[in-house]
Amino acid sequence: MGVGVVFTGFFGMMGLLLMSFPIAVIMVVLGVIGGVLLYGWPLLNSMGPVIWGVQNENILTAVPLFILLGELLLRSGIADRMYGALAIWLNRLPGGLLHTNIGCCSLFAATSGSSVATAATVGTVALPNLKRRGYGSRQALGSLAAGGTLGILIPPSVNLLIYGSLANESIGQLFIAGIIPGIALTLLFMVYIASESYFIPASDGEEEAKVPLAMKLAALKHLVPPAIIFAVVMGSIYFGIATPTESAALGVVVALAFAAREGKLSLEFFDNCFRQTAKTTGMILLIITAAFMLNVTLALGGIAQTMTAWVASFGLAPWALLMALIVFYLFLGMFMDVLSMQVLTIPVALPIVTAVGIDPIWFGIFIVLMCELGMITPPVGMNLYVVQGVRTDGGPFRDVVLGAIPYALIMVLFTILLIFVPQIVTWLPETMSGR
Amino acid sequence: ETYQLKALGQPVATGLIQKNVEQPFFENFAEKTGIDATVDYKPLDVTGIKDTEQLRILKAGLFDIVSLRMSQVSRDEPTILGLDLVGLNPDYDTGRKTVAAFQDKVDAQLQAKFNTKLLGVWPFGPQVLFCEPEIAQLSDLKGKKVRVYDQNLANFVSSVGGTPVPIGFPDVHQSLARGVVDCAITGPSSANSAGWPEVTNYMLPVAFQLALNGYGINLDTWNKLSEEDQAKLEAGFDTLVEDIWTYSEELFDDAVRCNIGEEPCETVKKYDLKLVEISAADKDIIGNAVTEISFPTWAEVCDKQNASCSADWKAAIDAALTQ
Amino acid sequence: MEHFAAFAARLFGVALVALSIFVSIETVARKLFNFSFEGADELGGYVLAIGSSLAFVVALVDRAHIRIDVLHARFPKRLQAVMDWLSIVSIAGLGLFILYVGRIVIVDTLAYGSTAPTPWATPLIWPQAAWYAALCLFALASIYMAVRATVHVINGRLDQVTAEFHPKGAIEELQEEMEDLGRR
Numbered sequence: 001m002g003v004g005v006v007f008t009g010f011f012g013m014m015g016l017l018l019m020s021f022p023i024a025v026i027m028v029v030l031g032v033i034g035g036v037l038l039y040g041w042p043l044l045n046s047m048g049p050v051i052w053g054v055q056n057e058n059i060l061t062a063v064p065l066f067i068l069l070g071e072l073l074l075r076s077g078i079a080d081r082m083y084g085a086l087a088i089w090l091n092r093l094p095g096g097l098l099h100t101n102i103g104c105c106s107l108f109a110a111t112s113g114s115s116v117a118t119a120a121t122v123g124t125v126a127l128p129n130l131k132r133r134g135y136g137s138r139q140a141l142g143s144l145a146a147g148g149t150l151g152i153l154i155p156p157s158v159n160l161l162i163y164g165s166l167a168n169e170s171i172g173q174l175f176i177a178g179i180i181p182g183i184a185l186t187l188l189f190m191v192y193i194a195s196e197s198y199f200i201p202a203s204d205g206e207e208e209a210k211v212p213l214a215m216k217l218a219a220l221k222h223l224v225p226p227a228i229i230f231a232v233v234m235g236s237i238y239f240g241i242a243t244p245t246e247s248a249a250l251g252v253v254v255a256l257a258f259a260a261r262e263g264k265l266s267l268e269f270f271d272n273c274f275r276q277t278a279k280t281t282g283m284i285l286l287i288i289t290a291a292f293m294l295n296v297t298l299a300l301g302g303i304a305q306t307m308t309a310w311v312a313s314f315g316l317a318p319w320a321l322l323m324a325l326i327v328f329y330l331f332l333g334m335f336m337d338v339l340s341m342q343v344l345t346i347p348v349a350l351p352i353v354t355a356v357g358i359d360p361i362w363f364g365i366f367i368v369l370m371c372e373l374g375m376i377t378p379p380v381g382m383n384l385y386v387v388q389g390v391r392t393d394g395g396p397f398r399d400v401v402l403g404a405i406p407y408a409l410i411m412v413l414f415t416i417l418l419i420f421v422p423q424i425v426t427w428l429p430e431t432m433s434g435r
Numbered sequence: 436e437t438y439q440l441k442a443l444g445q446p447v448a449t450g451l452i453q454k455n456v457e458q459p460f461f462e463n464f465a466e467k468t469g470i471d472a473t474v475d476y477k478p479l480d481v482t483g484i485k486d487t488e489q490l491r492i493l494k495a496g497l498f499d500i501v502s503l504r505m506s507q508v509s510r511d512e513p514t515i516l517g518l519d520l521v522g523l524n525p526d527y528d529t530g531r532k533t534v535a536a537f538q539d540k541v542d543a544q545l546q547a548k549f550n551t552k553l554l555g556v557w558p559f560g561p562q563v564l565f566c567e568p569e570i571a572q573l574s575d576l577k578g579k580k581v582r583v584y585d586q587n588l589a590n591f592v593s594s595v596g597g598t599p600v601p602i603g604f605p606d607v608h609q610s611l612a613r614g615v616v617d618c619a620i621t622g623p624s625s626a627n628s629a630g631w632p633e634v635t636n637y638m639l640p641v642a643f644q645l646a647l648n649g650y651g652i653n654l655d656t657w658n659k660l661s662e663e664d665q666a667k668l669e670a671g672f673d674t675l676v677e678d679i680w681t682y683s684e685e686l687f688d689d690a691v692r693c694n695i696g697e698e699p700c701e702t703v704k705k706y707d708l709k710l711v712e713i714s715a716a717d718k719d720i721i722g723n724a725v726t727e728i729s730f731p732t733w734a735e736v737c738d739k740q741n742a743s744c745s746a747d748w749k750a751a752i753d754a755a756l757t758q
Numbered sequence: 759m760e761h762f763a764a765f766a767a768r769l770f771g772v773a774l775v776a777l778s779i780f781v782s783i784e785t786v787a788r789k790l791f792n793f794s795f796e797g798a799d800e801l802g803g804y805v806l807a808i809g810s811s812l813a814f815v816v817a818l819v820d821r822a823h824i825r826i827d828v829l830h831a832r833f834p835k836r837l838q839a840v841m842d843w844l845s846i847v848s849i850a851g852l853g854l855f856i857l858y859v860g861r862i863v864i865v866d867t868l869a870y871g872s873t874a875p876t877p878w879a880t881p882l883i884w885p886q887a888a889w890y891a892a893l894c895l896f897a898l899a900s901i902y903m904a905v906r907a908t909v910h911v912i913n914g915r916l917d918q919v920t921a922e923f924h925p926k927g928a929i930e931e932l933q934e935e936m937e938d939l940g941r942r
């Protein structure tokens with residue numbers, strides 16, 4: 001199979017995607033038609049075991065559990081209160097409440113995977129405050145859109161789980177690998193906010209009033225539940241007590257206990273959490289199942305080998321290859337939903353990069369950063385839509401896009417930094433496994 | 436005309452046997468067998484197909500030849516497990532005898548139920564014990580947590596007083612490092628490649644199982660071959676399987692030497708594990724495991740699917756071992 | 759349809775909570791008392807197989823199966839409706855396809871009497887029968903919706919097709935989030 005056929009297939013698929021056909025259907029149709037052409041009707045009879053194999057995969061059980069965990073925290077109001085607590089603590093940094101946006105998003109991120117819910121919650125609480133205190137709307141909207149993407153880098157992360165299951169890599173190692181880059185990117189965002197506020201004071205809001213220490217300490221209690229959940233989930237993985245699926249289950253039980261303490265455990269509460277979890281799980285699992293079906297055909301057709309050989313023929317150095325991939329993903333991320341982008345490209349991209357000696361755990365973090373980027377690049381950028389939807393001033397979409405651009409640039413520069421200093425990703429997982 | 440065959444191989448991740456023997460055989464199939472055929476060879480982990488589904492995939496005809504992982508595919512055909520019950524094959528020689536004696540029964544089941552003919556059976560090699568805390572014999576496993584990879588082994592570990600913990604291979608290194616498990620069982624070569632000697636101190640080279648695999652061919656494909664080609668194919672696979680038995684034993688001996696820091700050490704990294712001598716008592720424990728633990732549990736499951744399963748096994752193994 | 763999705767979501771949620779409790783007990787017991795039920799991961803796999811198939815239905819009813827709507831929103835109204843109709847028909851096709859290939863799994867499992875290679879030695883047909891039943895529900899739900907859309911098309915009610923089957927964008931999802939936010 002030649003490179004030409006691969007590209008024809010790829011662009012044909014992009015065409016169907018943009019026509020708005022359901023992505024799972026496109027993947028199955030391509031997988032089945034391509035597979036039957038290549039391998040005849042036996043392929044069809046082999047699809048059943050493939051479907052059962054994916055849906056019965058214990059590792060993927062962590063996906064609905066982490067989604068449920070996030071829903072429980074969100075809908076019990078635990079997450080909402082974090083914003084207030086963080087605002088009190090981060091207020092007086094140069095850039096004020098904008099830090100709270102980023103900080104709150106990342107703390108949120110540490111316990112949940114859903115970026116729509118994160119941005120919606122934080123945005124709704126934050127925007128009126130920001131407006132009242134005179135922050136520029138571009139800065140405020142940008143920090144919310146970018147902050148919301150941190151959820152898929154800082155573990156637990158459904159996107160890292162999906163990468164691990166497609167790439168056959170340890171989910172635990174991937175989660176651990178996400179911690180330092182997640183914190184580093186959060187800090188970079190905050191440094192950017194502080195320096196913008198320092199050099200362009202007009203963008204900054206009013207000086208915040210000083211909050212008495214007693215009140216500051218009292219506010220800390222709202223940070224306790226998310227901190228404990230993060231400690232339980234990541235601690236049990238780090239110390240090897242639990243597999244990621246088990247750690248998700250522990251997280252759910254602890255979150256239930258907190259929700260019970262809040263007196264939230266009503267039938268309506270559960271109904272709401274369960275409905276959201278089922279909806280998101282159904283969406284994600286159908287795409288993953290379809291991806292595995294397509295993957296069989298890709299493998300049998302030797303697509304990955306073809307592409308690996310083709311890319312190798314350019315003789316690129318690893319850093320140059322990764323730069324090219326950044327451009328590729330930046331482009332793809334403009335037009336594709338990031339989950340689809342992930343499942344469609346990993347089976348082909350991973351063999352290409354491992355062939356030049358790039359660590360697969362490192363590449364998982366790279367892919368997730370590219371997904372984060374895709375969430376804030378127009379025209380298809382989930383977080384841009386969401387933040388635009390939360391605002392009440394009726395301003396143009398352009399504000400959100402412009403506000404997000406500096407953060408997108410930071411993400412690209414950060415990814416380039418990771419290319420040249422891969423230890424930022426690999427050090428912690430290697431230390432953990434005793435290497 | 437030239438036959439076009441499709442083969443599903445061992446996962447690349449399983450190491451040297453796949454890389455140095457299996458893949459070269461399929462890539463030079465015409466030369467190795469003398470049959471005018473080209474083979475499209477795909478390692479299992481490249482396809483995303485689960486090993487437990489191999490027999491169904493083979494029956495569906497997606498591949499003509501599949502490198503079957505016996506323990507995993509026994510889900511659909513428990514008779515297969517009779518080849519490698521815990522304690523049955525303490526060394527390579529016994530393993531060869533067991534396979535020779537029981538292979539035909541397995542083949543008959545595969546032909547009847549999966550439209551598949553068995554072309555040969557071969558071992559990854561003895562699965563042995565690695566421990567972080569000091570152990571001198573099997574009875575020291577009492578109260579310790581031991582990583583196991585299947586049910587048969589879990590029953591055995593429980594019987595000597597240990598707690599079996601099923602953990603996926605990629606997570607074992609970390610679990611040993613963090614003390615989640617005290618001991619773990621696998622082949623010495625895989626253990627070495629995964630860096631287990633960095634986080635353990637003792638190796639007890641008693642063979643719990645041989646980790647058997649086999650080549651199955653779809654009967655439709657087989658029947659399309661002329662009788663002459665069928666004979667060539669069988670001869671080709673006999674040679675391949677024999678090569679693997681020999682190579683497997685070389686790898687095992689070499690990996691044991693590497694793990695304990697002895698020369699010559701050629702295939703894997705050198706470490707300095709302490710080698711625990713196998714005591715006479717341990718040999719008895721392992722020997723008795725068949726009659727006391729692994730056979731009774733297996734017989735119950737197997738006889739449900741294949742009425743003469745355990746009777747056939749007894750007859751075949753008794754005959755082989757009294758020779 | 760809505761009642762059914764609500765029921766499926768509840769069933770799924772209760773199963774997840776029960777699984778979480780079971781797995782947590784197992785994990786703690788293993789760490790503290792060296793004791794294990796030796797089946798938590800097996801149970802997790804079955805909950806996912808059955809639960810995610812039910813979740814397919816919920817996502818279907820909530821129009822959450824991903825479609826890229828960047829161009830769709832700019833299509834002329836008639837073309838939008840045609841794409842919405844084709845999309846739901848294609849999902850029904852997917853549902854039928856999964857039923858067809860899933861049937862082979864069930865038939866084989868029955869023929870082989872397959873048993874999970876685990877401590878529980880679960881006869882595989884139990885979880886697989888429930889899994890297949892859930893997939894049947896997904897197929898039935900998608901066929902029902904496809905027929906409904908087709909009837910609208912035949913009767914020329916294209917705007918009705920758009921109203922019921924257009925891809926749900928982030929904005930709509932957000933409105934639901936805001937409503938929930940108001941309640942807590």
Ligand code: NA
Binds near residue numbers: 108109111113150
């Ligand atoms: Na997260």
Ligand code: NA
Binds near residue numbers: 333334335374378379
């Ligand atoms: Na985008």
